[in-house]
Amino acid sequence: MSVHGQVKVRTSAEQKAARERERAEKLRLYSTQYENILNNRQLMDSFNLLKQTENILVDHPDCFTLWNIRRESIVKLENGKQKEYLEKELQVTQMCLKSNSKSYSCWYQRQWCLKQLKEKFNLNLYQNELELCKKYLEYDERNFHCWAYRYYLLERLCPSSTSELEPFYENELSFLRSTIGINLSNYSAWHYRSKYLDKLLDHNPSHRSTLLSTEWQLVLSAVYTDCSDQAAWFYARWLLFKQLGIQLISEDEHIKPLEELDELESGNKWCMLALCQLWKGKTENNDKRINYLEQLANRIDPDREQFYRDQI
Amino acid sequence: MGTPQRDVKVNYSEVQKDLLIEKHCAFLIGYGRSHNTYEYGATDYLRMSGIYWLCTCLDLLHSLKLIDQEHIIDYIQKCYDKNSGGYSPCPNHDPHLLYTLSAVQLLVQLNRTDLIDKQSLCSYIKQLQQDDGSFIGDQWGEIDTRFSFCAVACLKLIDSLDTIDIDRATNFIMSCLNFDGGFGCIPGAESHAGQIYCCLGFLSLVQRLDNLDLSTRNMLAWWLCERQLDKSGGLNGRPEKLPDVCYSWWVLASLKILGKIQWINREKLSKFILASQDDETGGCSDRPGNIPDPFHTLFGIAGLSLLNTYDENIIRKVNPVLCMPEYIIQKLEIKMQLL
Numbered sequence: 001m002s003v004h005g006q007v008k009v010r011t012s013a014e015q016k017a018a019r020e021r022e023r024a025e026k027l028r029l030y031s032t033q034y035e036n037i038l039n040n041r042q043l044m045d046s047f048n049l050l051k052q053t054e055n056i057l058v059d060h061p062d063c064f065t066l067w068n069i070r071r072e073s074i075v076k077l078e079n080g081k082q083k084e085y086l087e088k089e090l091q092v093t094q095m096c097l098k099s100n101s102k103s104y105s106c107w108y109q110r111q112w113c114l115k116q117l118k119e120k121f122n123l124n125l126y127q128n129e130l131e132l133c134k135k136y137l138e139y140d141e142r143n144f145h146c147w148a149y150r151y152y153l154l155e156r157l158c159p160s161s162t163s164e165l166e167p168f169y170e171n172e173l174s175f176l177r178s179t180i181g182i183n184l185s186n187y188s189a190w191h192y193r194s195k196y197l198d199k200l201l202d203h204n205p206s207h208r209s210t211l212l213s214t215e216w217q218l219v220l221s222a223v224y225t226d227c228s229d230q231a232a233w234f235y236a237r238w239l240l241f242k243q244l245g246i247q248l249i250s251e252d253e254h255i256k257p258l259e260e261l262d263e264l265e266s267g268n269k270w271c272m273l274a275l276c277q278l279w280k281g282k283t284e285n286n287d288k289r290i291n292y293l294e295q296l297a298n299r300i301d302p303d304r305e306q307f308y309r310d311q312i
Numbered sequence: 313m314g315t316p317q318r319d320v321k322v323n324y325s326e327v328q329k330d331l332l333i334e335k336h337c338a339f340l341i342g343y344g345r346s347h348n349t350y351e352y353g354a355t356d357y358l359r360m361s362g363i364y365w366l367c368t369c370l371d372l373l374h375s376l377k378l379i380d381q382e383h384i385i386d387y388i389q390k391c392y393d394k395n396s397g398g399y400s401p402c403p404n405h406d407p408h409l410l411y412t413l414s415a416v417q418l419l420v421q422l423n424r425t426d427l428i429d430k431q432s433l434c435s436y437i438k439q440l441q442q443d444d445g446s447f448i449g450d451q452w453g454e455i456d457t458r459f460s461f462c463a464v465a466c467l468k469l470i471d472s473l474d475t476i477d478i479d480r481a482t483n484f485i486m487s488c489l490n491f492d493g494g495f496g497c498i499p500g501a502e503s504h505a506g507q508i509y510c511c512l513g514f515l516s517l518v519q520r521l522d523n524l525d526l527s528t529r530n531m532l533a534w535w536l537c538e539r540q541l542d543k544s545g546g547l548n549g550r551p552e553k554l555p556d557v558c559y560s561w562w563v564l565a566s567l568k569i570l571g572k573i574q575w576i577n578r579e580k581l582s583k584f585i586l587a588s589q590d591d592e593t594g595g596c597s598d599r600p601g602n603i604p605d606p607f608h609t610l611f612g613i614a615g616l617s618l619l620n621t622y623d624e625n626i627i628r629k630v631n632p633v634l635c636m637p638e639y640i641i642q643k644l645e646i647k648m649q650l651l
Contacts, residue, residue: 001343
C-alpha cells in the first residue's frame with residue numbers, strides 16, 4: 001500500500017512467476033498465523049501468544065494490534081514472570097527494529113516496557129537505553145524516531161536538584177556539538193541544540209549573553225566550514241531574530257563576519273539572505289539589500305523567486 | 313562551495329510527461345482486487361487507510377463510480393468496534409484513531425454518514441484526550457500530533473468539534489513548535505513535513521492559525537519552500553533528505569494553508585510528480601523509477617491538484633486540510649482557516 005525507496009526492476013515473465021509463488025507462500029504463512037492469533041486471542045495463554053506474535057512481528061513490526069496483544073499478555077503474567085518478559089521484550093523490539101528502524105509501534109513498545117519496569121519493578125533502565133540510541137544514531141544519524149526516543153529518555157533522566165541541572169544540560173550540548181562535528185549538516189543535532197540551549201537559558205538567565213555569544217561562534221564556525229550548510233543557517237536565523245532580537249544584534253559580532261564570508265563565498269544564497277535580513281531597517285544598506293534580493297530572485301535561486309520578491 | 317545537495321537524478325528528456333489517468337484508475341482498482349498478492353495481504357494493519365487512499369484518488373480522477381461502493385461500506389462496518397466507538401484498519405484488528413479518521417473520511421465521501429453513531433464516536437475521541445491536551449492513538453497511550461489532527465478532523469467532519477477541550481488541545485500543538493517554525497510528533501521532537509501538515513491542519517480546522525505569529529509563519533514557510541531540491545524539482549520532508557512524492561502533499565498543503573504556495577517552483581514539481589508515474593502499470597512511486605503504490609498515487613495526484621496543473625475536469629480540486637475532494641467539503645459547508 002505504501003512503499004518507500006524500492007527500485008523497480010523489470011523482470012521476465014518466468015522470474016516474475018517464481019517470485020510471485022515465493023511471495024504467495026510467504027503471504028499464506030503470514031495470514032494463517034495472523035488469523036490464528038486473532039481468532040484465538042481470548043483462548044490462548046500468554047506465553048503462546050507472546051511466541052506467536054513475535055514470529056510475525058520480527059518481519060512486520062508495524063502490526064500494532066499484535067503489540068497490543070503482547071501488552072495484554074504481559075500484564076496478565078504474575079509478577080516474577082512479568083518482569084522477566086518485560087526485560088525480554090527489549091530484545092524482541094531490538095530484533096524488530098532491525099527489520100524496520102522507523103516503526104512507530106516498535107519504538108513505542110520499548111518506551112512502554114521501560115515505563116512498566118520503572119513503575120512496577122523499580123528498575124530504571126533509561127541510562128542503559130542511551131547506549132542503544134547511540135548505536136542506532138551511528139547507523140542512521142537522522143532517525144527521528146530514535147532522536148525523539150532519546151529526548152524522552154533524557155527528560156526522565158533529568159536531575160531534580162538545580163545544582164545538577166546545569167552540568168546535565170551542558171553535557172548534552174557537548175554530545176550534540178560532537179554530533180554536529182561528525183557531520184556538519186546534522187540537522188537533528190542542531191534541532192536538539194535549540195532545545196537544550198533554551199533550557200540552559202531558562203535555568204541560567206544571568207549567563208544569557210555569554211551563552212548566546214558562544215552559540216554564535218559555533219554557528220560561524222559551521223558556516224565558515226561549509227557555507228551551504230542549511231541546518232546552520234536555519235539555526236542562525238533563530239539565534240539572531242528569536243533569541244537575540246534586533247536590538248542586541250551588533251555590527252562587529254554578527255554582521256561583519258557574515259559580510260566577510262559573503263566576500264569569500266560570493267553568490268552564496270544562504271549568506272546573502274541572512275545579510276538581507278540583518279540589513280533590514282538600516283537605511284545605509286537598503287540599496288544593497290534590494291540588489292541582493294533581486295539577484296537571488298532572478299539569477300541565483302530562481303525556483304524561490306517569489307519568496308525573495310516578498311522580502312523586498 | 314560546500315557539500316552538494318542530496319538529490320536524485322531524473323532524466324527529464326526520457327520520463328513520462330503526460331498524466332496517465334486510465335492507467336492510474338486501472339492500477340488503483342486492480343490493487344483493491346489483488347487480495348492474493350503479498351503487497352496487499354501483508355498491509356492489512358493499515359487497510360482502512362489504504363481504501364481511503366484508493367477511493368480519494370479515484371474520486372479526484374472522476375472515477376469513484378468504477379468501484380463497488382457497497383462492498384466498501386460493508387467492509388467499514390465490519391471494522392466498527394461497538395465497545396469503543398472507533399474503527400480498526402481490518403476486521404478483528406484493534407480500533408485506532410488513525411483508522412477511525414480514514415473510516416469517517418470514507419463514509420463522508422461515500423455519502424453514508426447516516427451509518428456513523430455520532431455519540432459513540434464523540435465519546436471515543438473525547439476519552440483519548442489527555443490532561444495536557446494531547447491525544448493518545450488508542451488505550452495503550454502512544455502520543456503523537458498526528459492523533460491530534462485525526463481527532464479534530466473526525467469531529468469536524470461530523471460537526472462535533474465542541475466535544476473536546478480545544479484550548480488545551482491547541483496548547484499541546486503549540487508545545488510541539490520548534491526553532492525552525494515547524495512541528496514534531498511530541499514536544500521536543502524534530503520538525504518533519506508530515507507532522508507540520510498535521511499541526512497546521514489542526515490549527516486551520518480549529519481556526520487558531522493566529523497562534524503562530526507573523527515571524528514564525530514566515531520562518532516556517534521559508535523552511536517549507538527550501539524543501540524543493542534544485543535538480544529534481546521534487547520536495548523532501550526534512551533538510552538533507554531525498555525527494556519523495558508524498559511530500560508534494562505534506563509540504564504543498566502546508567504552504568497552501570500558510571498562503572505561500574507561490575514560494576516554490578510549481579512547474580518543476582509537477583514534472584517531478586509526472587516523472588514518478590509508472591508508465592507500465594500505472595500508479596505513482598515515491599520517486600522516478602521506483603515501485604508504485606496507492607499511497608504515493610493519491611499524494612501525487614492530490615499534489616497536482618493543489619498545483620493546478622490540470623483543469624478541474626481532469627483532476628478535481630482537493631481540500632488542502634482534509635485531503636478530500638473540495639466539492640464534498642463545500643457541500644457539507646465545513647469551514648476552516650486558510651491564510
